[in-house]
Structures are given as C-alpha cells and as structure tokens.
Amino acid sequence: MSADNGIYILVTKDQHRRVNEYTTINTFTGIEAYRVAHAQAIDNLEWYEDNQPYNVGYFLHAIWGDSEVFYSADEAYAKAKEILKDVGYTEYGIGFIERTQYRFPNH
Secondary structure, eight states: OOOOEEEEEEEEEEEEEEOSSSOEEEEEEEEEEEEEEEEEOTTHHHHHHHHOGGGHHHHHHHHHTTSOEESOHHHHHHHHHHHHHHHOOOSSOEEEEEOTTOOOOOO
16 A cells, blocks of 8 residues: 555546535436545555445545536546645646546535
C-alpha cells in the first residue's frame, strides 16, 4: 500500500443528480458524476475491491464524501487544478479514477 498523494477525480454513475443542497432529481438511467479530492494511498481502492468489496462504499465516502459534485469533466478538472494550486506538490498530480459501475454512497 502506498502513501503517495495526488488530486483524484472520481467518476461514478449516479442515479440522482444534485440540483442544490436540498434537492436531487432521479435520472433513472444514471448520470456521470465527478468528485474531486486530494488523497493519499489511493491504490487502497483496488485493494478493497479485491479483498473487502463490502468496504468499497465506505472507502469512497471517506475520500470523496465531502466533495462537491460536478456533472462535467471540464468543471471537475478545473476544480482539481484549483486544489493542486493550494496543495502545491503531489507525487501523482491530477488523475481520473473511473468507477462507473458504482453508485456513490449518499450522505
């Protein structure tokens, strides 16, 4: 397991589209959602998927649970660049993690 850091954009296929803090819309077919976070040891996601799949939702929520939701890759990337500027240096820069097989666990 690694302790290297980066800015990671998680791509999931969410069933609900967030309109504002209090309102979501059911998309029925799903919509790609992007969440951005500065994280370490992101390779632990694969470890959880291989060894403890029942904890994947917890891991996703622990890393991206407080992240703003974007519905555009460009907007998410702009946010990632903003975070990178604040953080300064990361080992892996900005990366996308595509997990569209997951529905992000809501609060």
